[in-house]
Amino acid sequence: MQEKRAELRMACLTHGLEPLRRLEVAAGLYSVAQDPVGRRFVVLDGAGCLHLHREDGWAHEKLLAPIALTGLVSVLGPLGSVGRFVGWGPVGLAILRPDLSLLWLSEPGVGRAPGREPICCLPVPDLGLLLVAEADGSLALWKFRSGGRSLVPRGSPLQPPPSSTGVLVRLALGPLAPHHNPCCFAAYGSAVLTFDLHTWSVTDMRRDLHKT
Numbered sequence: 001m002q003e004k005r006a007e008l009r010m011a012c013l014t015h016g017l018e019p020l021r022r023l024e025v026a027a028g029l030y031s032v033a034q035d036p037v038g039r040r041f042v043v044l045d046g047a048g049c050l051h052l053h054r055e056d057g058w059a060h061e062k063l064l065a066p067i068a069l070t071g072l073v074s075v076l077g078p079l080g081s082v083g084r085f086v087g088w089g090p091v092g093l094a095i096l097r098p099d100l101s102l103l104w105l106s107e108p109g110v111g112r113a114p115g116r117e118p119i120c121c122l123p124v125p126d127l128g129l130l131l132v133a134e135a136d137g138s139l140a141l142w143k144f145r146s147g148g149r150s151l152v153p154r155g156s157p158l159q160p161p162p163s164s165t166g167v168l169v170r171l172a173l174g175p176l177a178p179h180h181n182p183c184c185f186a187a188y189g190s191a192v193l194t195f196d197l198h199t200w201s202v203t204d205m206r207r208d209l210h211k212t
Contacts, residue, residue, distance in 0.1 A: 021057035033074045033085055044072045050100055066102035067094055079125040083148040088118035104150045122171040131184055133168045139186055141200055155200045160188055
């Protein structure tokens with residue numbers, strides 16, 4: 001019986017998740033960007049500082065962000081070789097180099113009206129696009145230019161249908177399947193909208209998903 005219990009005892013976790021290290025940010029956590037190429041995590045805090053952590057979680061360096069930012073995300077693939085990160089904040093959109101210095105900053109008023117401060121971004125590197133959620137609930141589409149060195153607006157921002165309620169809380173990219181237009185999903189409260197990235201239009205809306 002004792003031998004049987006020893007055989008059932010777990011020797012090593014091979015599936016699922018296990019805690020590795022807890023990172024605490026005194027100034028408050030704004031966002032975390034994974035940089036697979038640099039084998040690190042970049043943590044943006046509420047004081048405008050960038051904390052660089054190795055893959056195992058150990059702190060490596062602390063830098064002051066080049067401009068005021070409220071969010072940061074990595075740009076993966078060849079598109080991110082020069083402009084590795086996209087940041088956003090009160091001044092608009094910014095592209096940062098791998099060393100986290102400022103490469104490009106959007107001009108005031110270009111691509112957005114007053115009150116449309118970016119609150120969330122989702123790169124689509126395979127298509128050279130950037131999805132930008134704005135403070136008024138609209139969703140804007142931007143295009144990377146010059147090999148990821150700059151951005152230009154593409155089309156007009158889309159507003160959610162009047163019947164949708166709730167604040168935009170999350171963006172997710174749909175699968176890039178052959179013979180199908182690429183799409184993204186935006187969660188507004190308990191509703192999820194589907195946006196076609198080719199025609200830049202709302203194609204579907206599902207309500208009250210928290211009840212299913």
